[in-house]
Amino acid sequence: MTLAEAADSQNTPLETVPRNATSTEAICARILERHRDRVSVRKPHLATANLARIIEAVLKLSSRQSFHEMSLRDLARVSGLSMGGLYSYFDNKNTLLVMILTEVSETVGAVLRDAPAGLDADPAAHLRWLIDTHIRLTEAMQPWFVFAFMEAKGFPAAARAFATESELATERIFADVLARGVAQGVFTVPDIDLTAALIKPLLQDWYVKRAKYRKRGTPIHAYVAGVIAFVERAIART
Amino acid sequence: MTLAEAADSQNTPLETVPRNATSTEAICARILERHRDRVSVRKPHLATANLARIIEAVLKLSSRQSFHEMSLRDLARVSGLSMGGLYSYFDNKNTLLVMILTEVSETVGAVLRDAPAGLDADPAAHLRWLIDTHIRLTEAMQPWFVFAFMEAKGFPAAARAFATESELATERIFADVLARGVAQGVFTVPDIDLTAALIKPLLQDWYVKRAKYRKRGTPIHAYVAGVIAFVERAIART
DNA sequence: AAAAAATTCGAGCGCTCGCTCGTTTTTTGG
DNA sequence: CCAAAAAACGAGCGAGCGCTCGAATTTTTT
Numbered sequence: 001m002t003l004a005e006a007a008d009s010q011n012t013p014l015e016t017v018p019r020n021a022t023s024t025e026a027i028c029a030r031i032l033e034r035h036r037d038r039v040s041v042r043k044p045h046l047a048t049a050n051l052a053r054i055i056e057a058v059l060k061l062s063s064r065q066s067f068h069e070m071s072l073r074d075l076a077r078v079s080g081l082s083m084g085g086l087y088s089y090f091d092n093k094n095t096l097l098v099m100i101l102t103e104v105s106e107t108v109g110a111v112l113r114d115a116p117a118g119l120d121a122d123p124a125a126h127l128r129w130l131i132d133t134h135i136r137l138t139e140a141m142q143p144w145f146v147f148a149f150m151e152a153k154g155f156p157a158a159a160r161a162f163a164t165e166s167e168l169a170t171e172r173i174f175a176d177v178l179a180r181g182v183a184q185g186v187f188t189v190p191d192i193d194l195t196a197a198l199i200k201p202l203l204q205d206w207y208v209k210r211a212k213y214r215k216r217g218t219p220i221h222a223y224v225a226g227v228i229a230f231v232e233r234a235i236a237r238t
Numbered sequence: 239m240t241l242a243e244a245a246d247s248q249n250t251p252l253e254t255v256p257r258n259a260t261s262t263e264a265i266c267a268r269i270l271e272r273h274r275d276r277v278s279v280r281k282p283h284l285a286t287a288n289l290a291r292i293i294e295a296v297l298k299l300s301s302r303q304s305f306h307e308m309s310l311r312d313l314a315r316v317s318g319l320s321m322g323g324l325y326s327y328f329d330n331k332n333t334l335l336v337m338i339l340t341e342v343s344e345t346v347g348a349v350l351r352d353a354p355a356g357l358d359a360d361p362a363a364h365l366r367w368l369i370d371t372h373i374r375l376t377e378a379m380q381p382w383f384v385f386a387f388m389e390a391k392g393f394p395a396a397a398r399a400f401a402t403e404s405e406l407a408t409e410r411i412f413a414d415v416l417a418r419g420v421a422q423g424v425f426t427v428p429d430i431d432l433t434a435a436l437i438k439p440l441l442q443d444w445y446v447k448r449a450k451y452r453k454r455g456t457p458i459h460a461y462v463a464g465v466i467a468f469v470e471r472a473i474a475r476t
Numbered sequence: 477a478a479a480a481a482a483t484t485c486g487a488g489c490g491c492t493c494g495c496t497c498g499t500t501t502t503t504t505g506g
Numbered sequence: 507c508c509a510a511a512a513a514a515c516g517a518g519c520g521a522g523c524g525c526t527c528g529a530a531t532t533t534t535t536t
Binding site for chain 2: 512513514515516517
């Protein structure tokens with residue numbers, strides 16, 4: 001099952017995350033564009049397909065051990081390429097880290113900033129949309145987000161700074177909506193920045209502790225509804 | 239600065255976590271007791287002191303890279319022991335993982351179950367105590383908790399199962415208090431298990447994203463107060 | 477169908493890893 | 507103060523690492 005299919009099978013009619021943005025192939029096409037100079041294979045279809053196989057293998061192997069424990073021989077075996085073949089798609093192992101992190105950061109920013117028109121006028125609806133979209137995006141790209149979350153520590157300094165900034169940008173999107181809700185008198189929030197910071201881990205828990213919720217049989221719509229209810233009661237006008 | 243000193247400097251008069259339980263020396267004395275058969279040095283004082291130096295070095299090195307990237311030569315240099323000397327304190331590198339994980343799991347369970355007498359009768363106060371105590375404990379033992387959280391994936395299967403069970407046990411403590419509050423009519427909680435699951439990441443964010451809160455200048459008492467306020471409004475009787 | 481270009485291959489290189497063990501140093505007890 | 511016991515030492519081992527490069531294979535062009 002591909003990532004996109006996994007997303008589809010969980011999606012409700014309220015789906016807000018377009019499949020064409022989250023399929024492994026689509027993501028790898030974007031990665032390829034962004035790192036064309038590191039990939040020596042010139043034919044785009046071939047390069048995209050093989051890069052997808054490589055990165056899917058990285059995400060699979062890194063879910064059981066850390067990225068640095070994964071050897072390139074493991075990666076060659078699981079991806080189906082040879083040792084030498086791998087190096088046509090990246091110049092060194094660390095580039096794989098950077099490719100994945102960068103794409104996750106860019107994607108989450110792009111998706112969350114693309115709210116349906118008119119939603120700015122209704123902070124409560126906008127907040128619900130943000131929560132729903134964030135959780136569904138991380139569900140559709142779960143291995144990517146887990147990887148970025150768990151391996152961020154080992155990134156080169158520049159990439160780590162970029163990831164941190166991306167995190168803060170997401171938080172700011174939530175803080176803005178909270179501020180607008182307070183201004184319109186629909187929310188009561190004593191500390192907007194702290195509240196935005198507290199909403200974040202509620203969204204992340206769905207992918208960080210995915211195994212727990214799967215074992216428990218919690219469907220995604222129940223989790224989304226639970227988080228929305230929890231947050232809305234916590235910030236409801238008093 | 240030792241872990242205990244770091245805890246002290248943040249503690250308010252409301253402090254609920256005893257220093258003697260969270261100093262590196264005290265923790266390592268307990269580790270030594272639990273793994274006496276793996277440590278060949280017989281003199282307890284010497285063994286505790288050196289084990290403390292070793293584990294402090296592990297936590298320090300693993301905060302910048304992953305545990306598996308940390309070489310035993312790095313560990314020897316930072317801890318001040320020789321390569322051979324290290325192996326008087328553990329039989330292989332993985333044992334270090336298990337020592338730290340086990341002690342974190344045991345400690346959090348022991349501390350959270352040791353609530354002051356009479357608190358069972360007052361679910362709201364008990365919940366506040368649990369939140370306060372959990373956050374302060376993880377503050378006092380921050381490197382330990384970060385390590386257990388980030389490296390859990392790489393544990394041997396048995397140790398990972400143990401860690402998962404410990405996680406669930408903590409969640410059950412919160413679920414019990416929520417259930418008692420609902421029974422007494424002081425809380426309104428539609429889904430007790432999901433709510434308990436959502437409180438957990440709010441507590442964990444303080445140590446997982448410690449750098450963010452430090453940079454932002456959020457003091458621990460403000461974070462504790464923020465979480466308590468957020469949770470109490472979310473579950474307040476309607 | 478042959479020549480040229482693009483892509484894939486995998487044994488081998490230098491290196492560092494976890495771990496060992498014979499030796500040296502420190503501590504202990506009479 | 508010395509011999510025995512305990513502890514610490516660190517060079518060295520085989521294994522596996524990231525990475526390379528000339529050869530082999532596949533695809534494209536003519």
